Amino acid sequence: MSAGWIKSALLSLIFFGVLVGAWHLATLPKGERTAAADEYARLLGKGAKKSEGFPTPAQIGETIVKNLSDPFYDRGPNDKGIGIQLGHSLARVGLGYLLAILLAVPLGFVIGMSPLTYRALDPFIQVLRPVSPLAWMPIALYTIKDSSISGVFVIFICSVWPMLINTAYGVAAVRSDWLNVAKTLEVKPLRRAFQVILPAAAPTILTGMRISMGIAWLVIVAAEMLVGGTGIGYFVWNEWNNLNLANVIFAILTIGVVGMALDLAIGRLQKLVTYVE
Amino acid sequence: MAFLEIQDLKKVYPAPNGKSVTVFEGVNFTVERGEFVCIIGHSGCGKTTILNVLAGLDTASSGVVVMDNREVAGPSLERGVVFQGHALMPWASVMKNIAFAVKSKWPQWNAIQTQTHCQKFIDLVGLTGAEHKKPAELSGGMKQRVGIARAFAIQPKMLLLDEPFGALDALTRGTIQDELLAIVQATHQTVFMITHDVDEAILLADKILLMSNGPRAAIAEIVENTMPRMRTRYDIHHDPQYYRIRNHLVDFLINRSKQVQSGAASRAAQPAAVRPGLAASGDAPARPAANVINLKH
Numbered sequence: 001m002s003a004g005w006i007k008s009a010l011l012s013l014i015f016f017g018v019l020v021g022a023w024h025l026a027t028l029p030k031g032e033r034t035a036a037a038d039e040y041a042r043l044l045g046k047g048a049k050k051s052e053g054f055p056t057p058a059q060i061g062e063t064i065v066k067n068l069s070d071p072f073y074d075r076g077p078n079d080k081g082i083g084i085q086l087g088h089s090l091a092r093v094g095l096g097y098l099l100a101i102l103l104a105v106p107l108g109f110v111i112g113m114s115p116l117t118y119r120a121l122d123p124f125i126q127v128l129r130p131v132s133p134l135a136w137m138p139i140a141l142y143t144i145k146d147s148s149i150s151g152v153f154v155i156f157i158c159s160v161w162p163m164l165i166n167t168a169y170g171v172a173a174v175r176s177d178w179l180n181v182a183k184t185l186e187v188k189p190l191r192r193a194f195q196v197i198l199p200a201a202a203p204t205i206l207t208g209m210r211i212s213m214g215i216a217w218l219v220i221v222a223a224e225m226l227v228g229g230t231g232i233g234y235f236v237w238n239e240w241n242n243l244n245l246a247n248v249i250f251a252i253l254t255i256g257v258v259g260m261a262l263d264l265a266i267g268r269l270q271k272l273v274t275y276v277e
Numbered sequence: 278m279a280f281l282e283i284q285d286l287k288k289v290y291p292a293p294n295g296k297s298v299t300v301f302e303g304v305n306f307t308v309e310r311g312e313f314v315c316i317i318g319h320s321g322c323g324k325t326t327i328l329n330v331l332a333g334l335d336t337a338s339s340g341v342v343v344m345d346n347r348e349v350a351g352p353s354l355e356r357g358v359v360f361q362g363h364a365l366m367p368w369a370s371v372m373k374n375i376a377f378a379v380k381s382k383w384p385q386w387n388a389i390q391t392q393t394h395c396q397k398f399i400d401l402v403g404l405t406g407a408e409h410k411k412p413a414e415l416s417g418g419m420k421q422r423v424g425i426a427r428a429f430a431i432q433p434k435m436l437l438l439d440e441p442f443g444a445l446d447a448l449t450r451g452t453i454q455d456e457l458l459a460i461v462q463a464t465h466q467t468v469f470m471i472t473h474d475v476d477e478a479i480l481l482a483d484k485i486l487l488m489s490n491g492p493r494a495a496i497a498e499i500v501e502n503t504m505p506r507m508r509t510r511y512d513i514h515h516d517p518q519y520y521r522i523r524n525h526l527v528d529f530l531i532n533r534s535k536q537v538q539s540g541a542a543s544r545a546a547q548p549a550a551v552r553p554g555l556a557a558s559g560d561a562p563a564r565p566a567a568n569v570i571n572l573k574h
Contacts, residue, residue: 175364177360177362177364178364178366180334180358180360180364181358181360181364181366181378183333183334183352184332184333184334184352184353184354184356184357184358185352185354185377185378185381185382185431186352186353186354186381187381195377196366199366199368199369200366200368202368273368275367275368275411275413276367276411276413277367277412277413
């Protein structure tokens with residue numbers, strides 16, 4: 001087990017080294033900068049600060065250190081630290097996601113317990129589920145009239161479907177044996193819901209929540225690019241406008257790491273409620 | 278009036294072709310308080326449906342079930358059920374599975390009372406030390422013991438067992454049969470049990486209901502077990518009655534269960550009660566009865 005772990009870690013390191021090495025070679029400065037060329041550039045007014053093309057791994061390293069050494073600075077609307085931007089994104093995702101749980105889990109319970117409600121709501125779910133959450137943005141902006149809350153709404157609408165469908169499925173698939181046990185013990189409906197159906201369906205519900213979180217984290221970047229103001233998505237777009245590719249790459253890495261952390265956290269939770277039959 | 282009375286029970290299921298299938302009809306029998314009754318019959322004769330009707334989990338198409346002068350309508354804590362597939366909740370420990378039942382029966386009890394009561398029944402089925410194990414960590418026999426402890430723990434007026442040992446190996450089955458017998462004899466529990474195992478029925482039951490084949494199954498015969506009640510797995514086969522009863526049951530299952538079905542129209546309302554164990558000693562069957570059965574299969 002541990003030997004296998006070391007081997008795989010070693011292989012990961014090799015892959016990383018190859019990737020960074022190839023990147024380094026590909027971004028080496030091309031051609032020699034002659035005095036004549038410098039002169040020419042100065043004449044064209046470009047000499048002082050010139051975009052240096054795709055950033056090298058070393059530059060990315062510098063950017064990472066620079067950004068992480070002061071993550072919470074705030075110098076006006078277009079210049080905030082990565083920590084503040086991430087905080088805004090996480091707050092939007094957290095709020096939208098929480099609202100989605102509050103709606104989807106109880107509603108999923110009702111749908112799962114009642115085949116009639118399930119059939120009645122199924123067409124709505126089937127039509128609304130495949131809609132890209134960003135398509136809701138104009139409606140949200142028009143009705144809510146607040147770009148930040150519209151972002152929350154978009155997260156809500158994209159998180160709701162996997163949770164709703166998984167909760168309904170999990171509740172409907174609770175083994176009839178366990179329900180029969182509850183029946184013969186004259187268990188009251190509320191106690192049955194919380195002590196039999198909920199633990200039985202919890203792994204399926206958590207799977208839905210995990211899928212939702214993945215989608216929400218994908219969508220928040222696009223949503224913030226669209227509405228602007230704050231957030232990691234806006235940061236990416238802003239740095240693109242600044243032509244600061246090093247910051248864009250840093251943001252991509254950050255989004256990836258935070259997304260992984262969120263998934264791991266829910267995965268932990270999922271492990272807690274999973275049972276072996 | 279008997280403790281449990283089943284009168285003219287009938288179950289009709291709709292068939293795919295728009296018609297309907299009568300699984301069983303005209304089912305009449307009684308169970309006295311403290312009696313252990315087994316029901317034997319081939320698959321599809323509706324044994325489990327009858328048990329589910331008694332449990333209140335299913336409803337009959339017509340007929341009544343009266344327990345303790347009250348009609349059975351829906352499930353009740355007065356009837357404990359041991360399910361075929363043990364039906365334990367896999368996310369809860371042995372203790373919590375049983376406590377779930379105990380808290381249903383006595384919601385006013387505090388945690389210590391509940392736990393003491395649960396522990397008593399865990400000890401009773403020989404699971405001391407496994408209180409905090411999850412069902413997945415238990416063997417099939419242990420799981421079924423938990424199921425039995427859960428049913429006994431609510432101290433029901435009647436215990437319903439749906440082929441509880443069907444999935445167990447012969448050795449485990451024997452041990453749990455002994456334990457069940459000991460508990461039932463100690464508590465004078467009234468039991469209704471489905472089984473496919475003739476020997477199990479003879480060991481455990483005071484009265485064995487023989488069902489004819491479905492559809493339109495009915496109780497063809499009631500075999501009274503005339504052997505002394507204090508019997509065990511070790512001495513039962515030394516009793517001359519044992520083979521007479523066994524042959525009677527096997528003969529019914531192999532030959533007569535079909536004939537009874539084909540002559541369904543002429544059935545009597547009340548099945549005949551027979552005592553094959555008390556047959557004249559002169560025609561005691563030869564010992565290798567089991568071999569004869571094997572040849573016929």
